[in-house]
């Protein structure tokens with residue numbers, strides 16, 4: 001219990017974003033970086049999202065599953081993916097603390113216009129900002 | 134002295150009084166009653182006494198939480214069946230050896246190429262001395278332990294943007310940091326600037342302490358010389374005869390050291406959860422789950438069962454499951470009670486007849502990203518060339534650290550190092566890569582510190598924890614706010630089911646948390662059974 005604070009303290013010193021109690025095993029040194037540095041929707045998708053949603057955005061199934069982003073009608077209302085990326089949902093971690101408004105807008109716009117999705121309206125950084133808690 | 138009698142009694146002095154009056158056993162009991170002794174609250178082997186009236190329990194998941202629950206419930210006389218998704222037990226208590234296949238989601242498949250006898254622990258790798266429940270089980274289940282080296286003064290701390298990318302030894306960073314801050318503090322003390330904070334008598338002792346602690350000279354300066362080399366190491370070490378005249382090493386300048394951020398690599402081993410002595414099981418972390426399986430009746434665990442639904446009513450629980458590989462027909466298992474240790478990431482996708490508080494608690498959890506890689510080297514160059522025997526090198530690069538084997542020093546030609554152990558953005562990025570791309574990053578980062586990586590690398594295996602089909606992440610991320618809101622509901626018995634596991638503990642991300650959460654859950658469940 002107490003150590004959580006100590007570890008958070010050192011995480012703060014390292015400039016990590018302290019968004020959770022995930023430092024129990026994460027206390028390292030120097031190796032941390034607060035946020036994602038990728039710019040542009042494609043780069044963000046390939047370096048971050050495809051870890052779970054897979055390179056073809058078709059998701060995957062094991063003991064549980066990761067939903068497909070490809071041809072996903074839930075992406076029609078742009079506010080939904082923005083909210084899920086920023087605030088998380090169930091197994092999907094809240095990534096808002098590691099992305100700028102621009103990065104979230106870029107990756108949502110990328111996903112909504114690729115992988116068989118074709119939604120023309122664009123998300124702006126201001127939309128993302130309004131979604132933050 | 135007189136004042137002390139009137140001061141409110143601190144918990145510590147209360148314990149001291151109880152201890153003196155009644156002996157240490159009573160004191161220990163008092164301490165545990167007040168939630169004071171032992172971080173995990175474990176007070177010794179679980180005894181579930183009383184008539185269980187032929188009750189049956191189905192345990193979901195055969196990680197350490199499920200195995201603990203199964204063993205203790207079986208010992209107490211319950212009829213126990215365990216359903217496990219994988220073809221083996223242990224869950225995150227896992228080791229990878231040569232010949233093992235690692236199947237990640239998305240069809241990424243790795244065949245570990247390590248020589249026989251070598252392994253990597255891609256999940257848990259170290260056990261603190263105060264994780265007493267886990268240590269107790271290791272003792273009871275005949276799982277031999279050995280030290281895990283957490284601090285090695287001769288390992289490295291590296292920042293690619295400092296000292297031209299050249300790594301420094303832990304002992305150099307540690308001594309210089311200690312020396313410089315001691316000198317600074319001694320200076321202001323001698324100048325009388327601390328007069329508000331320390332008495333004259335204390336200031337004298339403080340100066341003595343700083344001189345000894347910081348390896349300062351008689352002018353309270355931290356300076357190159359024999360005294361400092363005796364802490365940070367030499368340029369040329371002392372030797373014998375005429376040929377080995379020792380020469381002193383050069384401390385780093387304070388500003389450069391501060392700006393380098395290398396001091397961040399000093400912290401881990403001082404925190405309560407990482408203090409020496411730490412342990413690891415001989416031969417791989419999964420020796421612990423193997424010990425549990427040995428202690429259970431054969432056939433108690435049913436493997437390759439993917440749980441897909443949990444129903445319950447006033448009499449019991451019905452669990453639906455399918456063959457984890459082939460799918461096909463839904464089968465069911467019934468029992469009077471259920472201990473559910475399936476990770477929350479998966480549980481939030483399983484339809485269950487449960488109340489809203491538990492459902493909300495499960496839905497509130499996502500798991501942190503984590504990445505590890507094991508690398509087999511053709512020779513133990515970190516020992517032969519660099520005299521690094523165990524311990525950890527830290528770096529600002531994506532791999533975050535290199536952990537050298539804590540065992541078999543100088544005994545084998547080859548060896549396996551942990552070439553990456555990283556969280557946060559780097560872990561997401563490494564998880565997103567194919568196994569081949571990851572290994573390239575691991576070797577590049579390693580070579581920036583140890584050029585031997587280029588010639589001595591033989592093969593490697595990696596795990597991006599969000600691609601593990603049966604956890605979907607490393608461990609539960611609890612914010613303080615979410616814990617206040619949802620933790621109690623997550624742990625509460627819901628009808629005939631209770632959750633257990635790392636996520637249902639205050640020791641998240643530790644095996645101890647999985648075990649003590651299971652012990653607590655079955656104790657509460659057992660109370661209901663005997664009271665009924």
Ligand SMILES: Cc1cc2nc3c(=O)[nH]c(=O)nc-3n(C[C@H](O)[C@H](O)[C@H](O)COP(=O)(O)OP(=O)(O)OC[C@H]3O[C@@H](n4cnc5c(N)ncnc54)[C@H](O)[C@@H]3O)c2cc1C
Pocket residue numbers: 025063064193194195196197198199216217218219222223224225226255256257258259260438439440441474475476479503504505598603604606607608633634635636641642643644645646647
């Ligand atoms: C990278 C990493 C590093 C760590 N480092 C350490 C360390 O150094 N020291 C330490 O003590 N701890 C460490 N931990 C934490 C430790 O591994 C966990 O706390 C502990 O092993 C969790 O045990 P568990 O029983 O709660 O869950 P698990 O071990 O995950 O068990 C859950 C079981 O449920 C099964 N399952 C999942 N879905 C289903 C389904 N639908 N149907 C049936 N079965 C299912 C899974 O296959 C699994 O066997 C680390 C963890 C990770 C990931």
